[in-house]
Amino acid sequence: MTIEFPPVEPPNEDARREAVARHGVLTKPAGSLGKLEELGVWVAACQGVCPPRPFTRPRVIVFAGDHGVAQHGVSAYPSEVTGQMVANFLAGGAAVNVLATVAGATVRVVDVSVDSDTSVGDSKVRRGSGSIDREDALTRAEAEQAIELGRKLVDDEVDGGADVLIAGDMGIGNTTPSAVLIAALTGSEPVAVVGRGTGVDDRGWMRKTAAIRDALRRARPVISDPVQLLATSSGADIAAMAGFLAQAAVRRTPVILDGVVVGAAAIVAEELAPGAREWWVAGHKSAEPAHALALNHLSLEPLLDFDLRLGEGSGAVAAFPLVAMATKVLAEMATFDGAGVSGPA
Numbered sequence: 585m586t587i588e589f590p591p592v593e594p595p596n597e598d599a600r601r602e603a604v605a606r607h608g609v610l611t612k613p614a615g616s617l618g619k620l621e622e623l624g625v626w627v628a629a630c631q632g633v634c635p636p637r638p639f640t641r642p643r644v645i646v647f648a649g650d651h652g653v654a655q656h657g658v659s660a661y662p663s664e665v666t667g668q669m670v671a672n673f674l675a676g677g678a679a680v681n682v683l684a685t686v687a688g689a690t691v692r693v694v695d696v697s698v699d700s701d702t703s704v705g706d707s708k709v710r711r712g713s714g715s716i717d718r719e720d721a722l723t724r725a726e727a728e729q730a731i732e733l734g735r736k737l738v739d740d741e742v743d744g745g746a747d748v749l750i751a752g753d754m755g756i757g758n759t760t761p762s763a764v765l766i767a768a769l770t771g772s773e774p775v776a777v778v779g780r781g782t783g784v785d786d787r788g789w790m791r792k793t794a795a796i797r798d799a800l801r802r803a804r805p806v807i808s809d810p811v812q813l814l815a816t817s818s819g820a821d822i823a824a825m826a827g828f829l830a831q832a833a834v835r836r837t838p839v840i841l842d843g844v845v846v847g848a849a850a851i852v853a854e855e856l857a858p859g860a861r862e863w864w865v866a867g868h869k870s871a872e873p874a875h876a877l878a879l880n881h882l883s884l885e886p887l888l889d890f891d892l893r894l895g896e897g898s899g900a901v902a903a904f905p906l907v908a909m910a911t912k913v914l915a916e917m918a919t920f921d922g923a924g925v926s927g928p929a
């Protein structure tokens with residue numbers, strides 16, 4: 585199998601121009617809805633229609649997987665939490681489940697690489713991923729299988745009516761590969777990308793920085809080959825997420841990005857399918873330092889800056905109501921003519 589994405593087409597320019605013009609005739613001072621206006625224009629361009637259609641099926645896919653590097657003291661929590669949290673997502677008790685009920689989104693959890701001998705669903709690529717500071721996360725074939733899984737998930741969801749997608753992560757240790765991917769593709773040093781993740785103490789921070797340094801040495805020689813970079817330095821969950829983010833663009837479906845883990849998958853997805861980033865909006869800026877580097881690399885500006893550092897898609901779900909509002913404003917606000925309101929003097 586060789587992974588190839590078709591060229592990504594940009595969002596529709598005519599719909600974008602129409603949306604800009606429409607904002608000029610709605611009953612408000614020109615530009616007064618600020619970034620909500622830009623956001624609505626982006627939605628119209630993604631949908632290729634103005635006014636845009638209000639979203640009916642926002643969908644969150646949580647990619648769950650374990651990471652061998654978590655055995656080396658880089659997280660404040662043990663790996664068994666990953667599988668336990670999968671059960672929690674299924675029961676509706678995780679943060680993202682609760683946020684999603686308010687946002688009107690639904691959540692699906694996919695066991696891509698949880699380190700357990702049972703599998704929730706039939707998507708498991710492998711049990712855990714290799715400890716990237718000393719070995720490859722995946723074989724190339726496994727990386728390709730994971731990317732294909734992400735692709736298929738988009739096809740399933742879009743064919744099932746999803747009109748905006750959110751990727752979330754669940755995997756103890758996953759901020760370490762995320763930091764490595766971001767450092768590798770942005771040319772950053774370990775100390776610039778390392779963060780506290782779930783809350784590691786100072787000794788854990790030092791172990792994590794050393795693991796990132798060692799993993800980065802293994803990542804740098806392969807940065808020009810995104811599939812190999814995923815095999816060497818990510819994990820099956822992150823590779824699936826990269827395939828998902830690239831395929832969403834191919835399927836002309838807008839995505840709200842979450843935090844540092846999704847951000848890491850996104851910078852690799854942009855390498856797999858150049859131009860995919862035009863189909864993504866950044867939901868928030870995570871407290872993890874590497875996230876800002878990833879967003880800057882993608883020229884994306886976060887909607888929220890709320891000190892969230894959870895993952896699960898939580899920051900993207902928190903931002904979704906803004907995207908929904910931006911869309912409805914263009915779809916439902918009255919025009920000066922329609923409402924009999926005088927325009928500028």
Ligand SMILES: Cc1cc2ncn([C@H]3O[C@H](COP(=O)(O)O)[C@@H](O)[C@H]3O)c2cc1C
Nearest residue numbers: 659661753754755756757758759781782895
């Ligand atoms: C109970 C719990 C729920 C979570 N939900 C998301 N994460 C997040 O924290 C982990 C990443 O941080 P690190 O790299 O430090 O392990 C991932 O599991 C991520 O999804 C959680 C972590 C925990 C403990």
Ligand SMILES: O=C(O)c1cccnc1
Nearest residue numbers: 843844845870893894895
């Ligand atoms: O930004 C994130 O996605 C994040 C931050 C800390 C822990 N887990 C995820």
